[in-house]
Amino acid sequence: MKQNSNWKIIHDKYPFEKLIEATFLALKEKGNSASNTEIFNKIIEILNIDDNFLEIMHLDTQKSELEYQLAWARTYLKSFGIITNSSRGVWSITPEFAKFANINPQEIIEEFNKNKKIKENKQKDKVLEQKLEYVEENEEFQTWKNRLFKILTNMNPFAFEILAQRLLRECGFVDVEVTKKTGDGGIDGTGKFKLNGIFTFNVAFQCKRYSGSVSASAIRDFRGSLTTDIEKGLFITTGSFTRDAKEEAMKSGKKQIDLIDGEEFMEKLAQYGLGLKEIKDYEIDEKFFNNI
Known part of the structure; x- marks a missing residue:
């Protein structure tokens, strides 16, 4: 796991061992399975994490430092066989650990580091070592996402709106x-969405190329721009949303605003193959060949 000054700020308040343990407990409380968002929100509740720590970003990514470290916590738990994830991004506790009330984070960290050292020692060729060091990255923060994030945040604002239009279609x-009007009150586009082929909603959307977090005030401003004929609002960003922004978007008694953050936006681009092409690879089982 890469370390930086922001990592230290989070680690001093919420040590990595605590994040591993909280991830497991969050899954337990959610019925042994949950999405990344559900896990994240439950961990905030379990550790009573202050909003200030949610605003600290990881390097030049669209993720907060806390989200980055929690992604590594899931990786450590997965490597130990405690949790697994589906192709749809749902994490679940494996049957072997489903009945466990708690885990030993230190044992998990030691096992992970031991296995990592074994792998490193097997790399005798310096070129291979350098290649391994380059591609060694958390599976949830693959290099293509980092590159795509930089492309999106450097796009012309109108081009990004056109991309959002294509994705919504x-x-x-x-x-x-x-x-294309100026001074449109924050609305970047409109469309219609038919639910289950029956109910049709008029939707207005706003696009923001942020590298940081969208605040609650931005959500309120967008909601204020929605006309009476708009049933739903959709806020799209390359960054993330603060906890207050998420709460504001779903505030009862007000027009609901759906949110798409940078992570989900990139996943959707990959899902529909918009500017992205999947490359398949293979992991070689050396034992198989050695034992023939």
Whole structure:
């Protein structure tokens, strides 16, 4: 796991051992399975994490430092066989550990580091070692996402709106139009979404190329721009949303605002193959060949 000054700020308050343990407990409380968002929100509750720590970003990514470290916590737990994830991004506790009330984070860290050292010692060729060091990255923070994030945040604002329009069409929206007017009150486009082929909603969306977090005030401003004929609002960003922003978006008694953060936006681009092409690879089982 890469370390930096922001890592130390988080680690001093919430040691990595605590994050591993909290991840396991969060899954337990969610019925042994949950999405990344559900796990993250439950950990905030379990550790009573202060909002200030949620705003600390990891290097030049669209992720907070806390999210980055929690992704590594899941990787450590997965390597130990405690949790697994589906192709749809749902994490679950494996049957072997489903009945466990708690775990030993230090044992997990020691085992992970031991296995890592074994792998490193097997790399005798210096070129291979350098290649391993380059590609060795948390599976949830693959290099393609980092590169794509930089591309998205450097796009022309209108081009990014056009990209969002294309993605919404792939997601089932129709009559998607990008607003070209200035001073439109924050609305970048509109469209219609038909739910289950029956119910149709008029939707307005806003796109923000942020590297940081969208605040609650931005959500309130967007909501204030929605006209009476708009049933739903959709806020798209390359960054993330603060906890207050998420709460504001779902505030009862007000028009609901759906949120798509940078992580979900990139996953959707990959899902529909917009500017991305999947490359398949193979892991070689050397024992298989050695034992023939």
